[in-house]
Amino acid sequence: MLDLSRWFNLNRREFERQFSLPAVELKEVIALDAIDLLPEQSSIKIRSHDLHGPLPEILIQVDPADRLGTFDRVEREAVKLCAISRLRRDLEEAFSGATFLLPTRLDGRCVAGLQWHGRTVLAEGEDFVQAYHRLWKRAIRRFL
Numbered sequence: 001m002l003d004l005s006r007w008f009n010l011n012r013r014e015f016e017r018q019f020s021l022p023a024v025e026l027k028e029v030i031a032l033d034a035i036d037l038l039p040e041q042s043s044i045k046i047r048s049h050d051l052h053g054p055l056p057e058i059l060i061q062v063d064p065a066d067r068l069g070t071f072d073r074v075e076r077e078a079v080k081l082c083a084i085s086r087l088r089r090d091l092e093e094a095f096s097g098a099t100f101l102l103p104t105r106l107d108g109r110c111v112a113g114l115q116w117h118g119r120t121v122l123a124e125g126e127d128f129v130q131a132y133h134r135l136w137k138r139a140i141r142r143f144l
Contacts, residue, residue, distance in 0.1 A: 007064045008037045008044070018074040019046060028082040030055065037062075046074070050085040052092060056103040056110070056128040080129050087132040095143060103128055114139055 008015075015035050023030040033047040038059075046058040058077040062070050084103075091114060092098055101113030101120070112131040113122045121139045125131035 004039050004042065004062065004064065005037055008062070011067070014071060015044070015046075015074055018071045019048075019078045022075055022078040022082055026079070026082045026086075028085045030078075030081055030085055044074075046077070048081060050081075050088060052085075052088045052100050054102060055081050055084060080127070083129050084132050087129075087136055091136060091139060095139060103131070116143060119143070 012035065016032060019032055019035075022028075028050070030048055030050050033049060033054075034045075036045045036047075038045055041061075042063075043059055043061045046060070048055045048058075058074075058081070060070065060073050060077065064070075088100060091100075095114070095116045098114050098116040101115065101122075104111045106124075109124045110126070110128045110131045111122060111124045112128060112135045113120060114135055116139070119142070121135060121142050123131050123134035123138050125134055
């Protein structure tokens with residue numbers, strides 16, 4: 001039986017590279033805060049942030065037998081975070097001084113929020129990309 005923590009530690013640099021590569025290619029500023037191994041769930045949790053605060057956590061199931069598939073999932077999730085970061089940047093440009101609420105999961109749904117001049121807008125979606133797209137539409141309707 002493969003020791004998951006040993007496998008994870010051997011591949012930590014590769015996880016970091018697979019996470020960072022999309023941000024570099026898409027020219028987004030995303031900082032990797034931590035990659036945590038959750039051996040009881042056979043998964044990893046990735047925490048990161050952009051210039052506007054914490055981004056949604058990524059939770060990826062790890063299959064040591066499918067190393068490339070696992071790295072591919074990390075890269076795909078990093079691309080989604082780049083899209084979210086870009087949406088947040090656009091929202092901040094449209095609503096100067098806006099602050100973002102922590103991205104949250106409630107009842108299996110993803111929730112994103114924005115505060116601007118004492119008013120709050122929330123949006124939910126199947127995933128965080130959808131929630132931030134809906135947040136953009138709601139903020140435009142509500143604030144402009």
